[in-house]
Amino acid sequence: MDRGTLRLALTVGALVLSLLAGFALGRVNAGGDPAPGPGAAPTSGVGAHTHPPGTGPHEHPTGAAAGPAGAETGGLSVSAGGYTLVPAATTFTAGRGRDFRFQVRGPDRRAVTGYAVVHEKPMHMIVVRRDLSGYQHLHPTMAPDGTWSVPLTLPSPGVWRAYADFSAVDATGGQHPSTLGVDLVVAGSYQPRPLPAPAREATVGGFTVTYEGTPQVGTSQPMLFRVFTGGNPVTTLEPYLGAYGHLVVVREGDLGYVHVHPEPEPAGGAVKFWLAAPSPGSYRMYFDFQVSGAVRTAEFTLTMP
Ligand SMILES: [Cu+2]
Structure with missing residues (x-):
């Protein structure tokens, strides 16, 4: 057998194998694919609904799956x-x-x-x-x-x-x-610190920071942060990274992460965020703010029943 004939034989053999493999895969797919049909669509449960064919995923104005900012955690995966x-x-x-x-x-x-x-x-x-x-x-x-x-x-x-x-x-x-x-x-001797008790007031660097508002699971609620010094409201909050404050919220247990930004202008001296709690549980909230060119972080524990 010369080289050309050998190559042709190998090519034909490979083609036959490919066809057989494709046939086998086709059989597997035809027999075992749990393709969703009309009967497989969810018919009950919160947020269950059907999409018209061909519309694909879309954002919902409300709801836990793809709804308000802060309803989902990130950072759980590399x-x-x-x-x-x-x-x-x-x-x-x-x-x-x-x-x-x-x-x-x-x-x-x-x-x-x-x-x-x-x-x-x-x-x-x-x-x-x-x-x-x-x-x-x-x-x-x-x-x-x-x-x-x-x-x-x-x-x-x-x-x-x-x-x-x-x-x-x-x-x-x-x-x-x-x-x-x-x-x-x-590495070293790890001394875990218990999560501080829930509080609506925190002090940092001579400032007292308070917040009003109670997040709800799956529904955005207003959260108003105010900064005081010497008992007086601070009226000279400066924009830090394009906002009058940044709020990072981390869930105890898995360190699920939420980052929200406030409304563009302070409302009555308060920095206003909209926050939805991703789930019941305890969270640590970190509020970054800037006064006189210095950025500080006030920390609060929040427990959601
Ligand atoms: Cu940043």
Whole structure:
């Protein structure tokens, strides 16, 4: 048999095998595919409804699935929606700062280099220990190859959660808001701190911060934050990252993450957010605000029955 004949025989053999494999796959699909038919559509339960054929997923004005801002948590996974957080190293020494480096890989598995600027920054990074202490809000910088870095000091032993909060821009200009999370580890004797009791008042750096409003599970409610010093309302709150405050809410137990922004202008001296609790449970709320050029964070525990 000469080389040409051999090649032809191999090609024909491969083709036959492909056809047989395709036939087998077709059989499997035909027999085992639980394709949703009219009988499979949900007919009961909160939010159950059918979509006309061909309309695909869509946003709902209300409801728990895709509804009000803050109704869903992020940051529970290193990979979601086709985007994956890839840290260079996740081990730190207590109290010793170094650069934390990472990339976000896109659906094509390459490092993402296109990001939308959201609240003045293309990347927001929140770091908190898993007992919800030690909150930090950082802004990494990106090298041209898509590698982000930020100086980071983890002051105490334990497991810390780092959240990358960003909106990737794809080749067609589409934006993909994402929050991905990864654990960082500091060896040593870990002394977990109990979650402080729920309170509507917190002090930080000589300021007293209060909030009014009670979030409901699945329904946005107004939350009004006020800042006082020496018993007087502070009237000189400054915009920080394009807003008069930022509110990060982290759930105890799994560290599910919610980040909300306020209405553009203070209402009667209060910074007003709309917040829906993702579920019953306890949360730590971190309210970032700026006075005289300095950013401070007031922290509150919130328990949802
Ligand atoms: Cu930020």
